[in-house]
Structures are given as structure tokens and as C-alpha cells.
Amino acid sequence: xxxxxxxxxxxxxxxxxxxxxxxxxxxxxxxxxxxxxxxxxxxxxxxxxxxxxxxxxxxxxxxxxxxxxxxxxxxxxxxxxxxxxxxxxxxxxxxxxxxxxxxxxxxxxxxxxxxxxxxxxxxxxxxxxxxxxxxxxxxxxxxxxxxxxxxxxxxxxxxxxxxxxxxxxxxxxxxxxxxxxxxxxxxxxxxxxxxxxxxxxxxxxxxxxxxxxxxxxxxxxxxxxxxxxxxxxxxxxxxxxxxxxxxxxxxxxxxxxxxxxxxxxxxxxxxxxxxxxxxxxxxxxxxxxxxxxxxxxxxxxxxxxxxxxxxxxxxxx
Amino acid sequence: xxxxxxxxxxxxxxxxxxxxxxxxxxxxxxxxxxxxxxxxxxxxxxxxxxxxxxxxxxxxxxxxxxxxxxxxxxxxxxxxxxxxxxxxxxxxxxxxxxxxxxxxxxxxxxxxxxxxxxxxxxxxxxxxxxxxxxxxxxxxxxxxxxxxxxxxxxxxxxxxxxxxxxxxxxxxxxxxxxxxxxxxxxxxxxxxxxxxxxxxxxxxxxxxxxxxxxxxxxxxxxxxxxxxxxxxxxxxxxxxxxxxxxxxxxxxxxxxxxxxxxxxxxxxxxxxxxxxxxxxxxxxxxxxxxxxxxxxxxxxxxxxxxxxxxxxxxxxx
Numbered sequence: 001x002x003x004x005x006x007x008x009x010x011x012x013x014x015x016x017x018x019x020x021x022x023x024x025x026x027x028x029x030x031x032x033x034x035x036x037x038x039x040x041x042x043x044x045x046x047x048x049x050x051x052x053x054x055x056x057x058x059x060x061x062x063x064x065x066x067x068x069x070x071x072x073x074x075x076x077x078x079x080x081x082x083x084x085x086x087x088x089x090x091x092x093x094x095x096x097x098x099x100x101x102x103x104x105x106x107x108x109x110x111x112x113x114x115x116x117x118x119x120x121x122x123x124x125x126x127x128x129x130x131x132x133x134x135x136x137x138x139x140x141x142x143x144x145x146x147x148x149x150x151x152x153x154x155x156x157x158x159x160x161x162x163x164x165x166x167x168x169x170x171x172x173x174x175x176x177x178x179x180x181x182x183x184x185x186x187x188x189x190x191x192x193x194x195x196x197x198x199x200x201x202x203x204x205x206x207x208x209x210x211x212x213x214x215x216x217x218x219x220x221x222x223x224x225x226x227x228x229x230x231x232x233x234x235x236x237x238x239x240x241x242x243x244x245x246x247x248x249x250x251x252x253x254x255x256x257x258x259x260x261x262x263x264x265x266x267x268x269x270x271x272x273x274x275x276x277x278x279x280x281x282x283x284x285x286x287x288x289x290x291x292x293x294x295x296x297x298x299x300x301x302x303x304x305x306x307x308x309x310x311x312x313x314x315x316x317x
Numbered sequence: 318x319x320x321x322x323x324x325x326x327x328x329x330x331x332x333x334x335x336x337x338x339x340x341x342x343x344x345x346x347x348x349x350x351x352x353x354x355x356x357x358x359x360x361x362x363x364x365x366x367x368x369x370x371x372x373x374x375x376x377x378x379x380x381x382x383x384x385x386x387x388x389x390x391x392x393x394x395x396x397x398x399x400x401x402x403x404x405x406x407x408x409x410x411x412x413x414x415x416x417x418x419x420x421x422x423x424x425x426x427x428x429x430x431x432x433x434x435x436x437x438x439x440x441x442x443x444x445x446x447x448x449x450x451x452x453x454x455x456x457x458x459x460x461x462x463x464x465x466x467x468x469x470x471x472x473x474x475x476x477x478x479x480x481x482x483x484x485x486x487x488x489x490x491x492x493x494x495x496x497x498x499x500x501x502x503x504x505x506x507x508x509x510x511x512x513x514x515x516x517x518x519x520x521x522x523x524x525x526x527x528x529x530x531x532x533x534x535x536x537x538x539x540x541x542x543x544x545x546x547x548x549x550x551x552x553x554x555x556x557x558x559x560x561x562x563x564x565x566x567x568x569x570x571x572x573x574x575x576x577x578x579x580x581x582x583x584x585x586x587x588x589x590x591x592x593x594x595x596x597x598x599x600x601x602x603x604x605x606x607x608x609x610x611x612x613x614x615x616x617x618x619x620x621x622x623x624x625x626x627x628x629x630x631x632x633x634x
Contacts, residue, residue, distance in 0.1 A: 087552060092552065092553065095552035095553065095576065095577070149577075211414075226570070234412075235404060235409065235412035236409065236412065241570060241573060241574050242574070243574075244571060244574060245570035245571050245574065246571060247571075248567040248568060248569055248570070249567070249568055249570045250565040250566070250567060250568070251565060251566055251567070251568040251570075252565055253543070253558060253562035253565070253566045253568075253582075254561060254562050254563065254564075255582075256558060256580065256582035257558050257559070257560075257561060257562065257582040257583065257584055258582070258584055259412065259582060260412070260466075260581070260582045260583055260584055261581075261582045262579065262580070262581045262582070263573065263579070263580040263581075264577070264578075264579045264580075265570075265572075265573035265574040265575070265576065265577045265578045265579070266574065266577060267574055267575055267577055
């Protein structure tokens with residue numbers, strides 16, 4: 001039996017469960033897990049998930065068909081595709097229509113002592129990366145996805161809207177390109193944290209929109225963030241929609257068309273890119289950790305994660 | 318003096334005016350002009366324009382600083398930039414913040430016996446192109462803009478939503494790429510017209526959205542068209558927003574993000590591309606002409622342009 005933090009029938013609770021069983025998949029003992037806004041949103045009822053929460057983790061393989069994996073420290077891609085459809089064959093399992101997603105869709109997650117994933121989803125963690133860094137691999141990969149979608153050079157003026165966990169990670173990743181980067185947010189303490197990482201940061205109240213940024217990355221998750229993005233972006237510029245919105249948002253479509261703006265939705269990214277940034281010390285994630293709880297205190301940890309000013313909260317099984 | 322079809326103080330009327338005077342600009346005698354949906358929208362009060370309507374035209378240069386232009390048959394780029402700002406220096410006068418636009422913003426238009434434009438906006442019309450073809454240069458250029466923004470090959474499955482003037486032109490331009498193209502519309506007669514041009518056309522009522530098109534071009538101008546675009550586009554696909562929307566539209570932002578869809582606003586294009594397609598007989602525009610009126614009957618022509626089933630209505634000064 002094992003402990004797991006579950007969301008079922010509208011209730012968040014700690015449960016004792018049998019170890020997960022999925023034939024042919026690797027069994028991973030979770031050593032550290034991270035709470036994401038998506039977990040909070042699931043508990044608020046926005047998604048339609050029921051089961052063990054959590055998709056950010058680092059752990060050790062305890063069982064696998066491939067013996068060489070056993071005992072290895074790993075992180076894991078969270079999307080598991082069918083392996084046979086057009087998207088899977090293009091290596092886009094994250095867009096497989098029949099996919100399940102760790103702790104998000106049809107698959108128990110990482111807020112547990114053990115999880116299972118296909119061995120092909122697992123990536124070995126280099127020794128240079130400790131657990132407190134490796135646990136950021138998933139959200140850091142999501143930030144890296146932007147660089148798959150937009151080419152950035154030192155000639156580009158870029159703004160990230162949102163100083164939360166996601167905005168902070170994105171700013172750190174984008175800063176590695178050498179572009180002229182500004183982070184915009186509402187919270188002075190978080191803006192200071194970005195400055196400490198070498199990122200220019202500006203309070204939202206001080207922003208004078210001049211429609212002259214080449215790329216705007218929306219990571220606030222609010223409709224007002226999207227509107228601000230359109231106020232900041234230059235004609236023919238690129239707005240990356242990075243954070244989750246719920247329901248419909250109002251879009252000033254005429255502005256998008258007249259100014260020939262490009263809006264790009266962006267979700268998951270490549271773990272290899274994230275691990276490389278961590279191993280090379282190009283992105284420092286540990287200052288983003290606000291607190292760490294035992295898994296047994298998972299309900300309290302989820303509450304903490306929703307408090308104002310809090311960034312990453314970790315869970316230790 | 319000359320006749321001009323003007324929209325002033327909420328009224329559309331024919332007026333007698335002095336010839337337009339703009340120092341240093343070429344004077345063009347308009348031989349044929351086309352009514353665009355934008356003209357109809359201006360008269361409905363959506364834009365904030367006051368003056369002579371019209372931006373689709375072909376004419377003959379009657380006066381210019383460069384004598385070699387005089388007597389030449391021309392069409393003209395409708396955006397006149399300041400010539401000095403960052404956008405103008407990038408050759409994007411259409412995004413100059415101080416631009417004026419023929420018959421749309423701060424500049425009298427083409428529904429008149431004469432108009433003026435900077436000589437640098439004018440393009441000579443090859444002899445192979447007659448006036449009834451050349452008058453389509455502006456909307457055809459707008460259709461060509463899509464090919465500047467998206468690369469299409471025979472491997473791509475593409476859909477155009479909207480069987481009106483714009484959708485018809487776009488479909489004809491897109492068909493030249495050899496991609497697998499479908500036009501979706503509501504009007505059987507217009508779908509037939511597309512079929513006659515060699516384009517697969519499907520009635521909206523028969524569409525079963527399967528989210529498997531690589532590129533969707535929205536040319537219906539309705540919010541339901543945008544929603545249909547999101548229903549048709551595959552993950553990581555491209556939705557081109559081509560037609561004007563008024564006010565805010567509701568966007569299913571979560572879908573855009575989860576499926577990592579790209580939305581691209583698209584407005585004006587290069588006249589050179591349009592003239593090349595016409596000169597090479599690669600696009601046949603004349604079947605899209607529904608009717609032709611004398612400029613003196615301009616008010617009746619504008620009414621005709623708004624009737625159901627009508628495509629292009631021309632005005633002859």
C-alpha cells in the first residue's frame with residue numbers, strides 16, 4: 001500500500017491505495033513532486049479529472065522491463081499517447097487524441113509514493129542536477145517550448161506578462177537567448193526575484209503600452225493579460241499564449257487582423273532541453289521554491305500553494 | 318470638378334467636388350473601381366471614415382512629377398506611410414502608425430473620377446491584364462498575403478471558410494499551390510462557382526468537424542466562422558484570420574493553448590504577386606463580377622453589393 005493525494009468526487013484527500021498497476025510500464029518511487037497551478041485548478045473543478053494529482057516529479061525506477069533502468073533517477077514526460085495514430089507517429093504524443101496525461105487526464109499522478117509511466121516517457125537525470133532542480137523539469141520544458149515555436153535573438157525585444165511560477169521560469173529560459181527581455185508583474189517581491197536572476201522587471205502599474213515589442217509571452221492566465229499583450233505587441237509581432245485560460249476569453253480580433261499579429265498557443269515542451277539548461281547551470285530554479293511539505297501534509301501544501309506571494313511548493317513522499 | 322461617392326455625417330451620397338489635391342502625388346483618372354465589404358461596413362458605421370469611399374481601382378495617370386508615368390495604366394497600393402518610421406523603413410508602410418489608407422483612413426478614395434496617391438504606390442498594369450481583371454489587384458493581393466505567412470505544399474490539407482468575394486479569391490490563390498483544398502460555404506450558387514474554378518467546395522451543413530486540417534483560413538467574418546476554424550484545425554495547425562471582425566469575439570483560448578494552435582491575422586498583400594497571377598492567367602477573377610454600375614448610380618450599386626448572392630459589383634466613373 002502507499003499514500004496518495006487524490007481528488008475524487010470534488011474532494012481533495014489523502015488516501016491509502018495499492019501501488020499503481022499498468023502492465024508493461026515502469027514503476028517509479030517518487031522522491032520529490034511539485035505543485036503546479038494546474039493542480040490547483042483541478043481542485044477548483046476546472047478540469048474533469050478524478051484520481052491522484054500531480055505531474056511534476058523526480059524519482060527512482062523500482063521496476064521496469066528494461067533492467068538497466070532499475071535504480072536510475074528519472075523525470076518523466078507526462079503525455080502517454082496511443083503510439084499508433086498520426087500524431088504519435090509524428091512524435092507528437094502530447095497531441096494524441098487518445099492520450100492520457102499523468103495526474104491530469106485518465107492516469108494517476110505523482111503526488112504519491114509511487115507512479116507508473118511507460119519506460120519510453122522516462123529520462124535519466126544527470127548527476128549534476130539535484131532533486132530540487134530536477135523536479136522543475138516539466139514546467140521548465142514547457143517554458144522551453146516557446147523556443148521551439150519562436151526564434152529569438154539579441155535583436156528582439158521581448159516581454160513576459162506574469163511574475164508567477166510560470167512567468168519566472170519562462171523569463172529565465174528566454175533570458176538565455178540574449179534578447180532584450182522585460183518581465184511585467186504585479187508583485188514587487190516576485191519582480192525582485194526576477195531581477196536577482198538578471199531579468200529586467202517592471203511593475204504592471206508602470207507599464208505604458210506602446211505596441212513596440214516583437215514578442216509578448218502571456219503567462220498571467222488572465223483575460224486582462226491577453227489584452228495587455230495586444231497593447232504591447234508591434235504590428236506583425238508574435239504573442240505566445242502560455243498559461244491556461246478557462247472558458248472563453250474576449251479577443252479583439254480586428255486588432256489581430258489589422259496589425260497582422262500572430263497568436264501561438266503553447267503547452268508542453270521537450271524534457272531534454274530543460275535537463276540541458278539545468279545541467280549546464282544556465283537556469284537557476286531553486287530560488288523559486290517557497291516551501292516543502294511531507295506528502296502526508298498534502299492538503300495543507302495545496303492550500304499553501306494558493307496563498308498570495310507563494311511560488312513553488314514541493315511535496316516529499 | 319468631378320463626381321465622387323462619399324460617406325459623410327452618416328450619409329452616403331454622390332457629390333460634385335474639386336479634383337483631389339495632394340502636393341507631389343500622382344493624379345489618376347479612375348477607369349474602374351470595385352466595391353469591397355469594407356466599403357459596405359464603413360457605410361454601416363463600423364469604421365470611422367468620412368470622405369470619398371473606395372480602395373479597389375484601375376486607372377490612368379494624368380499627372381505626376383515623373384513624366385514617364387503619365388498616360389500609364391496603373392493600380393495602387395492603398396496604404397501611404399509616413400516614410401520615416403521604423404515600420405516604413407522596414408517596407409511595412411501598411412503598419413505605419415501615421416499611415417493613411419485610400420478610402421478607409423484619412424484619404425479620399427477611388428469611387429470618384431480622379432484620385433491621388435504617391436507615385437511610389439502605383440504599379441503599372443501589364444497589357445495582358447484587362448481593366449476587369451486589374452480592378453481585382455487589391456483584394457487579390459490580400460489573398461496572396463496568406464502565402465507570405467504560411468508555406469503550403471501538396472502535402473497540406475487546407476480549408477477556406479466563407480464563399481463570398483474574399484473566400485472565392487483566397488480559394489483561387491491557394492489552389493495555385495497544389496495543396497488539398499476545400500472551400501466551405503452556405504450558398505450553393507457560390508459553391509458552384511468555386512467548383513467551376515476547380516476548387517472542391519462543401520456546404521457548411523455537410524461539414525463534420527474532425528480537427529484534421531493543417532491550415533484553416535477564416536474568410537466568413539463571423540464569430541461562428543472562427544469557432545468552426547477551431548473545430549477543423551489539427552493540433553499545431555495554423556488558422557489564418559483573413560476577414561474583418563467587428564468588436565470583440567469570443568475565443569476558446571484553452572483550445573488554442575492545449576492544441577498549440579497558431580492564429581495569424583492577415584490583411585494586405587503585395588500587388589506584384591497579384592499582378593503576376595493575373596498576367597499568367599493562373600487566377601480567373603472575372604466570373605466573380607456580378608454587376609457593373611455607372612459611378613452616377615453609386616448609391617444603387619452599394620445597395621446591390623449588399624444583396625444576398627451578389628459577389629463583386631463594379632463602378633465605372
